[in-house]
Amino acid sequence: MAINNTLISYRQSHLRGTLVAHKDIPGDKSISHRALFLAAFATGITEIDGLNTGEDVAHTQLALEAMGVKIENLGAGKRLVHGLGGTNLTQPKNPLYLGNSGTTTRLLGGVITPFPIAVTIYGDASLSQRPMRRMILPLKEMGATFETNTNETLPLTIRGTSTPAALHYVMPIPSAQVKSSVLLAGINTQGVTSVHEPLKTRDHTEKLMDYLGIPLTTTSHASGGQTLSVVGKCHYAAKNITVPGDPSAAVFFAVAAAITPHSCITIEGINWSPYRRRAFEVLEMMGTKVTILRRTQICGEEIADLRIESNTLNSITLEAQEAPSLIDEYPALAVAAAAARGTSIFRGLRELRYKESNRLEGIFRNLSTCGIEVRVDDDTLIVKGTSGLPIFGGVTINVFKDHRIAMALYILGMIARNPIIIQGADCIASSFPHFSSVSENLSFMRAA
CATH class of the missing domain: 3.65.10.10 (Enolpyruvate transferase domain)
Structure with missing residues (x-):
């Protein structure tokens, strides 16, 4: 009650x-975040059905809309996402409030990195205590810069770049969010960006990339880990997604x-x-x-x-x-x-x-x-x-x-x-x- x-x-x-x-x-919250992010860069319009209607996913949608992605609400769990199809994200007018969504925060870092925009993000008291260092480290290697406090927590400003560098990143600690952040940066970065994870983590990003036709290869290793490699700057067509x-x-x-x-x-x-x-x-x-x-x-x-x-x-x-x-x-x-x-x-x-x-x-x-x-x-x-x-x-x-x-x-x-x-x-x-x-x-x- x-x-x-x-x-x-x-x-x-x-x-x-x-x-x-x-x-x-x-709808699955992890897949909902990723469906919105990947649909945002497709060529064409993606209809998403079954999207999670909680506040966390709503913050992902609002962040994308603030950066120039048109998203239409068709009722509970239904969205039409108009993909950018190779055009750039635009500079948001205001800092982006992400509530309590750590997934939005970490994936958004990868989304912003390959674009010449500066985005300040902040969250509620709980999110503001969560460390972002694991997301920051690989994205710095790709060319992004970060303005943050000594604890590397929110609020922080992410400055993307017009010349991102492809990266081979070895994950020190298993994290599906950090892996996804790097792969999302990689789809808009010239060359091959790869992530080696010594212990396999949730693979929703990879499955959606494969479903959408994004050129991603997976190499499994005898040790139980795997390497994921994505070819950047390859346009992919929008396809409807059911979560x-x-x-x-x-x-x-x-x-x-x-x-x-x-x-x-x-x-x-x-x-x-x-x-x-x-x-x-x-x-x-x-x-x-x-x-x-x-x-x-x-x-x-x-x-x-x-x-x-x-x-x-x-x-x-x-x-x-x-x-x-x-x-x-x-x-x-x-x-x-x-x-x-x-x-x-x-x-x-x-x-x-x-x-x-x-x-x-x-x-x-x-x-x-x-x-x-x-x-x-x-x-x-x-x-x-x-x-x-x-x-x-x-x-x-x-x-x-x-x-x-x-x-x-x-x-x-x-x-x-x-x-x-x-x-x-x-x-x-x-x-x-x-x-x-x-x-x-x-x-x-x-x-x-």
């Missing part, structure tokens, strides 16, 4: 219902069904990429009944319909190499671990300290407040589950302006004897504006 900027989560007897992509589950449902949003309802006894829900049309479905595989390993009802492909992305049924959950140990494919899903998985039998261990979570909040600290503090035995050892999260027993609840929590922590704690409230009150819940609008109404539609009966 929503009251102003507060969500109140009640205990559920069980959950029933079907969630449909674009109606109940928002699948966001698995990072759907996973919260999958966890809700998993931990609430006698629950069974269906989720239709979500992205089923190998880099995005891992959280559902982890839930299945813990004991959740996950059934794939249908699989197909849209715009190079695999999508699936699923049935999720509750079951007794067991603890799990996840090693550091899992982190790139689960980085957004750990808050939800921590809630699943809190309801499981035994002690779950999640290693290699250092990157969580640099998300919308210090997400590792946020998970620890809020689970502790809710009575869960949890501790953090360096970059390892350790959660002792309740073995399926309800928690007491009856607490008010602060989610540190982090949408995923807010949604995770709402789900935890479904197994609390007393309501959990979530303050600062407006942050959920950054990715999932109608989260609370979808949750209430799944509720079968509330118990006091």
